[in-house]
Amino acid sequence: MKTTTLLSLTAAVALTFSAAKVVAESHGAMSPADAIAKRMALMGSMGDQTKLLVGMLRGAPLDWAVIAAAGDNTQMVAKTMPTLMVEGSFMKPSTASPVIELDMEGITERFEKLGMDGKMLSDAAAAEDPEAFQAAFGAYISNCKGCHSNYRI
Numbered sequence: 001m002k003t004t005t006l007l008s009l010t011a012a013v014a015l016t017f018s019a020a021k022v023v024a025e026s027h028g029a030m031s032p033a034d035a036i037a038k039r040m041a042l043m044g045s046m047g048d049q050t051k052l053l054v055g056m057l058r059g060a061p062l063d064w065a066v067i068a069a070a071g072d073n074t075q076m077v078a079k080t081m082p083t084l085m086v087e088g089s090f091m092k093p094s095t096a097s098p099v100i101e102l103d104m105e106g107i108t109e110r111f112e113k114l115g116m117d118g119k120m121l122s123d124a125a126a127a128e129d130p131e132a133f134q135a136a137f138g139a140y141i142s143n144c145k146g147c148h149s150n151y152r153i
């Protein structure tokens, strides 16, 4: 048990750290290549944390530190992503659709919803409430597919 907790804590810290690093570097004028790299890193962190959360829903021990880190990271990603949609950044290796440039409002609304659902995850972790975690995860995961099918190529 001790090892599991330690491992998950390490994962949570690594998650928070890699996301914080991306944000710290995101100030100043940004080239399309930088914007793409940052978007992919942020979204990659969403993929990694989702795997950890799914594992817990499938029976791995609930680790509130990991859930809290995932909630916080989600809020940060949701806030940062719209700022990374810079001109000329809708090309390889990005899978972001050029449609985004024509519909910043639509995608920004979706990121706002994602941020609120990230907060639900953080709140569930703060309360250490398994039912709230399940509900928050349901809301959280409902965002991924909808946005990807509209705004990714």
Ligand code: HEC
Pocket: 036, 039, 040, 041, 043, 044, 046, 047, 050, 093, 094, 095, 096, 097, 107, 110, 111, 114, 140, 141, 143, 144, 145, 147, 148, 151, 152
């Ligand atoms: C509001 C829009 C939006 C939401 C919500 C969203 N994504 Fe994404 N996602 C994107 C966009 C845009 C890209 C393409 C980024 C790029 O390549 O520039 C992407 C790419 C990805 C990638 C590929 C990253 C890579 O390295 O190419 C993963 C993994 C991912 N998202 C996971 C998730 C998960 C998991 C969720 C839900 C918990 C989620 N996303 C929710 C917009 C969204």
